[in-house]
Amino acid sequence: xxxxxxxxxxxxxxxxxxxxxxxxxxxxxxxxxxxxxxxxxxxxxxxxxxxxxxxxxxxxxxxxxxxxxxxxxxxxxxxxxxxxxxxxxxxxxxxxxxxxxxxxxxxxxxxxxxxxxxxxxxxxxxxxxxxxxxxxxxxxxxxxxxxxxxxxxxxxxxxxxxxxxxxxxxxxxxxxxxxxxxxxxxxxxxxxxxxxxxxxxxxxxxxxxxxxxxxxxxxxxxxxxxxxxxxxxxxxxxxxxxxxxxxxxxxxxxxxxxxxxxxxxxxxxxxxxxxxxxxxxxxxxxxxxxxxxxxxxxxxxxxxxxxxxxxxxxxxxxxxxxxxxxxxxxxxxxxxxxxx
Amino acid sequence: xxxxxxxxxxxxxxxxxxxxxxxxxxxxxxxxxxxxxxxxxxxxxxxxxxxxxxxxxxxxxxxxxxxxxxxxxxxxxxxxxxxxxxxxxxxxxxxxxxxxxxxxxxxxxxxxxxxxxxxxxxxxxxxxxxxxxxxxxxxxxxxxxxxxxxxxxxxxxxxxxxxxxxxxxxxxxxxxxxxxxxxxxxxxxxxxxxxxxxxxxxxxxxxxxxxxxxxxxxxxxxxxxxxxxxxxxxxxxxxxxxxxxxxxxxxxxxxxxxxxxxxxxxxxxxxxxxxxxxxxxxxxxxxxxxxxxxxxxxxxxxxxxxxxxxxxxxxxxxxxxxxxxxxxxxxxxxxxxxxx
Ligand SMILES: O=P(O)(O)O[C@H]1O[C@H](CO)[C@@H](O)[C@H](O)[C@H]1O
Ligand SMILES: O=P(O)(O)O[C@H]1O[C@H](CO)[C@@H](O)[C@H](O)[C@H]1O
Numbered sequence: 001x002x003x004x005x006x007x008x009x010x011x012x013x014x015x016x017x018x019x020x021x022x023x024x025x026x027x028x029x030x031x032x033x034x035x036x037x038x039x040x041x042x043x044x045x046x047x048x049x050x051x052x053x054x055x056x057x058x059x060x061x062x063x064x065x066x067x068x069x070x071x072x073x074x075x076x077x078x079x080x081x082x083x084x085x086x087x088x089x090x091x092x093x094x095x096x097x098x099x100x101x102x103x104x105x106x107x108x109x110x111x112x113x114x115x116x117x118x119x120x121x122x123x124x125x126x127x128x129x130x131x132x133x134x135x136x137x138x139x140x141x142x143x144x145x146x147x148x149x150x151x152x153x154x155x156x157x158x159x160x161x162x163x164x165x166x167x168x169x170x171x172x173x174x175x176x177x178x179x180x181x182x183x184x185x186x187x188x189x190x191x192x193x194x195x196x197x198x199x200x201x202x203x204x205x206x207x208x209x210x211x212x213x214x215x216x217x218x219x220x221x222x223x224x225x226x227x228x229x230x231x232x233x234x235x236x237x238x239x240x241x242x243x244x245x246x247x248x249x250x251x252x253x254x255x256x257x258x259x260x261x262x263x264x265x266x267x268x269x270x271x272x273x274x275x276x277x278x279x280x281x282x283x284x285x286x287x288x289x290x291x292x293x294x295x296x297x298x299x300x301x302x303x304x305x306x307x308x309x310x311x312x313x314x315x316x317x318x319x320x321x322x323x324x325x326x327x328x329x330x331x332x333x334x335x336x337x338x339x340x
Numbered sequence: 341x342x343x344x345x346x347x348x349x350x351x352x353x354x355x356x357x358x359x360x361x362x363x364x365x366x367x368x369x370x371x372x373x374x375x376x377x378x379x380x381x382x383x384x385x386x387x388x389x390x391x392x393x394x395x396x397x398x399x400x401x402x403x404x405x406x407x408x409x410x411x412x413x414x415x416x417x418x419x420x421x422x423x424x425x426x427x428x429x430x431x432x433x434x435x436x437x438x439x440x441x442x443x444x445x446x447x448x449x450x451x452x453x454x455x456x457x458x459x460x461x462x463x464x465x466x467x468x469x470x471x472x473x474x475x476x477x478x479x480x481x482x483x484x485x486x487x488x489x490x491x492x493x494x495x496x497x498x499x500x501x502x503x504x505x506x507x508x509x510x511x512x513x514x515x516x517x518x519x520x521x522x523x524x525x526x527x528x529x530x531x532x533x534x535x536x537x538x539x540x541x542x543x544x545x546x547x548x549x550x551x552x553x554x555x556x557x558x559x560x561x562x563x564x565x566x567x568x569x570x571x572x573x574x575x576x577x578x579x580x581x582x583x584x585x586x587x588x589x590x591x592x593x594x595x596x597x598x599x600x601x602x603x604x605x606x607x608x609x610x611x612x613x614x615x616x617x618x619x620x621x622x623x624x625x626x627x628x629x630x631x632x633x634x635x636x637x638x639x640x641x642x643x644x645x646x647x648x649x650x651x652x653x654x655x656x657x658x659x660x661x662x663x664x665x666x667x668x669x670x671x672x673x674x675x676x677x678x679x680x
Contacts, residue, residue: 006438009426012515014437020518023441025421039379081365081657081664086349095542096549096566097354098346101363152656160653169656175352177661178360202435209436226436280660301659313500316492316509317421319641320620321517324421 007328015227016190016198018182022229023317023324037309038158045115045164054165056112071125072132073109074170080105082173102145103173108132110166117155117166117274119264126257133170133281134246134253140172141286148176148285156276158303158311168279176285183282184294191293197241199295207239212333215262215340219255222263224333229323230301231312232270232332234263237297243284244296263300266339273308277301347668355567356530356538358522362569363657363664366671377649378498385455385504394505396452411465412472413449414510420445422513442485443513448472450506457495457506457614459604466597473510473621474586474593480512481626488516488625496616498643498651508619516625523622524634531633537581539635547579552673555602555680559595562603564673569663570641571652572610572672574603577637583624584636603640606679613648617641 005011012021053060056068062078082103091098110129111121118126137149153168154161176184190198203221206212214234215222225235236259242248248256267275283296305312305327318324345351352361393400396408402418422443431438450469451461458466477489493508494501516524530538543561546552554574555562565575576599582588588596607615623636645652645667658664 005427005429005440006431009429010422010441010443011429011431011438012441016435016437021515023421023513023517024438027423027426028419028421079368081363081368081666082350083367086367087345089345089349089351091346091351094545095356095538096545097356098351098364098566100345101350101352103350150657150661152660154653154656160655171657171661173363175361177363177657179660179662198435205434205436226438278656278659280656282660299660313494315500316494316618316620317490317511317517319618320492320519320622320639321490321511322519326421 007330012322013227013329015225016202017186017227018179019186020182021322022227023322024328025324025326026328029326038311039309047113047115049114049165052114052163052165054107054109054163054167055114069109069112071111071128073112074106074132074136077105077107077169082171099175101173101175103171104140104143104146105172106136106140106170108136108168108170110168114165117264117268118153118260119268119274121166121261123254123257123261126260127254129168130245130248130253130257130260134248136170137244137283137286138246140170143172145174146172147174147287148172148180149283150177150180150280152278152280154278156274158276159278161276172286176287180282180285184285187293187295197293197295199237199297200239200241203237203239211330214266214333214337215259217255217258219252220259222259224329224336226329228329228332229314229325230303231305231325231327232267232300232302232336233329234300234336235297236260236263236299237295241295243291243294245281245283260298262340263336266336267300267302269339270336271304271308273304275302275304277303347670352662353567353669355565356542357526357567358519359526360522361662362567363662364668365664365666366668369666378651379649387453387455389454389505392454392503392505394447394449394503394507395454409449409452411451411468413452414446414472414476417445417447417509422511439515441513441515443511444480444483444486445512446476446480446510448476448508448510450508454505457604457608458493458600459608459614461506461601463594463597463601466600467594469508470585470588470593470597470600474588476510477584477623477626478586480510483512485514486512487514487627488512488520489623490517490520490620492618492620494618496614498616499618501616512626516627520622520625524625527633527635537633537635539577539637540579540581543577543579551670554606554673554677555599557595557598559592560599562599564669564676566669568669568672569654569665570643571645571665571667572607572640572642572676573669574640574676575637576600576603576639577635581635583631583634585621585623600638602680603676606676607640607642609679610676611644611648613644615642616644 010025089100149172187198212224277300279300281298284291284294303311350365429440489512552564617640619640621638624631624634643651
């Protein structure tokens with residue numbers, strides 16, 4: 001039974017994975033917009049751009065030449081935020097605390113075709129990206145001193161993406177970043193208490209409620225989590241808990257690729273634009289622990305709110321208070337579902 | 341003695357107030373920029389704009405007419421995210437948890453002069469804004485069911501500000517938002533352990549170190565906190581702990597106004613533009629508790645990184661991992677100090 005209060009009145013919702021809250025103001029969806037509009041580029045891009053440092057056979061800023069790659073191409077970031085072999089140190093000076101952080105940052109080109117995004121790619125080609133993610137997670141995760149591997153994509157200029165060539169990144173490091181640490185703790189506490197997986201139990205509840213499910217296939221659910229922050233935030237998760245993406249079988253990898261394809265295509269239809277977002281996969285740390293409490297999932301955080309040019313700003317109140325949204329998760333899920 | 345590792349190698353720094361970390365990559369400051377540039381408006385605005393719903397004597401969307409105000413003008417937000425009298429409810433349905441949230445949202449015009457920002461205002465006029473904040477905190481905080489009052493400003497179109505007329509907002513509500521809750525817990529734990537105030541002790545340490553202090557007067561410090569996230573993030577705090585802004589004397593209020601004036605003017609000089617930011621005051625909840633662990637402070641979170649048009653994007657890694665910065669807090673503090 002739907003709780004209509006949640007569609008009518010200001011309230012906060014609890015994120016079981018982070019332990020934090022989001023403020024929801026459903027009554028506010030009709031306020032007028034007088035703020036900044038984003039520029040959208042409607043230029044159709046060519047399949048090859050000789051000024052793009054990610055296109056096959058082109059030279060990057062550091063002088064390296066990209067191979068004539070045919071599907072996925074991975075290289076170490078030329079301006080990595082994390083360094084592998086920088087000195088280890090600890091600052092513990094009164095209330096100033098710092099620690100060296102070592103890591104590896106890689107760039108992963110999803111396709112040699114400069115004009116495409118995941119939404120335009122064949123499911124079989126997305127599956128090759130999934131395979132590359134699996135291989136990278138496995139091999140980077142084995143490196144001494146690397147305890148976490150963050151796979152993500154920034155898509156669109158509005159998401160700080162400096163090159164439209166379809167690509168993502170993989171940053172790996174010695175400690176767990178804030179967001180991962182929160183999810184690690186919340187999942188662990190639940191696992192210890194109930195001896196079952198938090199996200200798996202949640203997904204079962206969602207399969208009964210049906211209100212927030214956008215798409216499903218045999219192995220995956222695509223849904224708007226109850227506590228979603230971004231207007232059209234979406235999560236893709238395997239129905240049965242897996243700690244990390246290497247546990248997927250060939251069939252599951254194909255179903256995951258299909259889920260990615262379905263949601264990115266729906267996104268592009270929503271405002272009739274190549275939909276910007278940051279996406280990322282949260283999965284078990286590679287810290288040598290059992291990590292049986294982990295259930296990996298991929299999330300999409302898209303900034304657009306009302307049109308291709310009007311985004312949701314996470315500013316003042318959101319930075320100093322809590323994230324805030326107007327349109328509810330249920331309404332967002334319905335709108336996306338209608339586009340599939 | 342300066343720790344040069346912190347200026348040379350990737351590391352993380354601990355935020356004593358939130359318990360979270362920021363990833364710092366000082367070696368990365370020289371990477372080239374190929375991404376989105378912001379548009380800047382260089383139009384000088386008129387002192388009165390007849391299409392501005394915040395200018396004196398103009399009519400707002402809901403039909404109300406603004407008075408012919410001479411300094412500060414405050415009204416209840418016409419599209420408030422929080423409602424005062426909406427029904428109270430609790431959702432506790434398996435892993436779905438939600439709670440009604442009641443509150444009041446106000447808009448505070450800093451000046452009738454449409455062309456100004458805090459940076460252009462006289463210290464004596466900023467002091468009137470400080471007084472208005474004090475009055476609002478005191479009176480809203482007394483209302484039954486209001487346990488926290490968040491004062492903030494979004495400045496600039498890039499910060500989601502829909503109207504350039506100088507104004508801020510005050511959102512108040514029944515529960516503590518995420519960021520305030522973290523600071524409440526961290527300050528309380530320290531107070532219980534040491535019987536002194538966390539931020540006061542930190543500020544004393546900073547006064548000795550001097551590396552991150554931008555400006556000071558008798559009662560206030562303006563500094564870049566050790567754990568700053570945004571490239572030119574700044575904190576203004578009273579040297580001696582006060583729980584909330586109502587504890588300021590007349591002289592202290594004047595010194596606070598001066599600190600605001602100094603930093604906003606320096607910001608405008610930095611990239612020769614009306615500098616965008618979100619600012620906010622974190623202070624003791626109005627929940628009827630002692631709150632002796634609180635030390636109020638105002639923070640500025642400005643998005644610009646390298647110029648009036650190139651901002652820092654908090655996207656992929658930052659959303660899924662931790663905030664990340666290139667230029668260190670020490671370098672940022674020095675650059676701002678040189679502009680005073
Ligand atoms: O209330 P405004 O100025 O219309 O809106 C702005 O500030 C609010 C509070 O930080 C945000 O929720 C909005 O996303 C932003 O556009
Ligand atoms: O690495 P890029 O694509 O140049 O940079 C982009 O993604 C990074 C990781 O999310 C961010 O730190 C940068 O602010 C953003 O512009």
